Amino acid sequence: MNAKTQHIAIVGAGIVGSSIAFHLARRGAKITLIDAGEPGKSTTSVSFAWMNARDKDPRHYHDLNRRSLDMWSRFVRRLDVVESVTWGGELRWAATEEGAREIVERVGVLQSWGYPIRLLNGEGLQLLEPRLNPGSVAVASYTDVDGHVDTGAVVAACVEKVKQLGSDIRNHTRVVGLSRSGGQIVGVVTDREEIACDAVVLAGGPDTAELAAMVDLNVPMYRTFGCTVLTEPIPYVFENVSVVHSPRDCPPQTNFRQLPNGSMMLHGGAHGRVFDGGSLGQTEDEVQQVVDAVARFLPVVEGVPIREVRRGRRPIPKDGHPILGFTEKIPNLYLSVMHSGVTLAPLIGECAAIEILDGVRVGFLERYRLERCG
Numbered sequence: 001m002n003a004k005t006q007h008i009a010i011v012g013a014g015i016v017g018s019s020i021a022f023h024l025a026r027r028g029a030k031i032t033l034i035d036a037g038e039p040g041k042s043t044t045s046v047s048f049a050w051m052n053a054r055d056k057d058p059r060h061y062h063d064l065n066r067r068s069l070d071m072w073s074r075f076v077r078r079l080d081v082v083e084s085v086t087w088g089g090e091l092r093w094a095a096t097e098e099g100a101r102e103i104v105e106r107v108g109v110l111q112s113w114g115y116p117i118r119l120l121n122g123e124g125l126q127l128l129e130p131r132l133n134p135g136s137v138a139v140a141s142y143t144d145v146d147g148h149v150d151t152g153a154v155v156a157a158c159v160e161k162v163k164q165l166g167s168d169i170r171n172h173t174r175v176v177g178l179s180r181s182g183g184q185i186v187g188v189v190t191d192r193e194e195i196a197c198d199a200v201v202l203a204g205g206p207d208t209a210e211l212a213a214m215v216d217l218n219v220p221m222y223r224t225f226g227c228t229v230l231t232e233p234i235p236y237v238f239e240n241v242s243v244v245h246s247p248r249d250c251p252p253q254t255n256f257r258q259l260p261n262g263s264m265m266l267h268g269g270a271h272g273r274v275f276d277g278g279s280l281g282q283t284e285d286e287v288q289q290v291v292d293a294v295a296r297f298l299p300v301v302e303g304v305p306i307r308e309v310r311r312g313r314r315p316i317p318k319d320g321h322p323i324l325g326f327t328e329k330i331p332n333l334y335l336s337v338m339h340s341g342v343t344l345a346p347l348i349g350e351c352a353a354i355e356i357l358d359g360v361r362v363g364f365l366e367r368y369r370l371e372r373c374g
Contacts, residue, residue, distance in 0.1 A: 087147040
């Protein structure tokens with residue numbers, strides 16, 4: 001596509017679709033942003049929303065995430081929601097010698113890549129976060145550039161900016177087909193109407209494979225279960241860090257952070273792994289298991305009422321890496337599917353705007369085209 005593109009339909013108003021819409025609209029494109037529900041209320045709302053490049057392999061994927069991580073401050077300034085991001089870094093520790101070896105090895109790799117991470121002993125961990133009750137600490141690591149984000153605030157800000165720039169938002173609108181003419185898409189068919197367009201972006205999260213199949217494209221994806229638990233607000237817990245991961249060698253694994261409003265977000269499971277099959281929380285017993293496990297390490301959350309349990313599907317490309325860009329088969333269909341959607345949202349929004357409006361292929365995205373999947 002190029003600068004002559006007049007009207008772009010974006011299917012999916014999660015954090016990635018909303019970021020793409022914002023970046024396109026601020027450059028003057030006319031957008032119709034379509035979502036089957038409410039913007040940011042599906043997969044994005046379930047995300048643990050840890051912004052990082054810690055466990056992203058290989059090196060090129062780490063670099064992609066690091067680049068986007070460093071863009072987040074500029075992104076939220078443009079959206080006027082600076083308070084939606086909490087910086088402070090990520091802390092984790094190991095309880096066993098085997099777990100310690102894994103942390104030490106990973107820290108060495110990340111340091112060689114220039115990622116600001118360092119090792120701590122038990123005393124250093126407690127100095128950093130005195131309210132934690134870590135138990136046995138064989139070794140800990142601290143990555144001070146990581147953060148987390150209130151995804152609801154960011155999506156809402158993107159949508160509001162898109163509206164202010166004169167584009168349309170279609171909520172509770174289900175896409176049932178894609179109209180084609182001469183090998184290109186000319187319209188998005190919804191359960192209400194057909195929307196004519198010059199290009200289409202599919203950013204439908206776990207539904208992207210089904211959407212692409214409407215035009216006979218195969219997008220190889222897994223869909224795994226995700227769950228996050230939100231408590232009622234409590235006084236601020238952390239002295240320095242923003243995200244804590246309990247020992248990976250001491251099940252159940254837990255992850256916890258505190259939102260700007262004081263609510264704790266709790267997650268149980270192997271967060272960040274591609275083929276983990278999902279997270280704890282499918283039953284009320286599993287939810288309580290997560291809460292109890294977090295309270296073991298962070299006693300101040302014991303007895304705090306649960307405000308909300310969020311459950312949903314997570315989209316994961318089969319090789320764990322994003323699928324991005326225009327497709328060879330349908331040259332005005334742009335795909336945006338990824339597992340690390342929150343971390344990558346600013347970068348993907350900016351690069352998609354370049355590729356769609358300027359007709360330029362961004363070089364460092366070439367590894368992530370659909371055609372690599374065969």
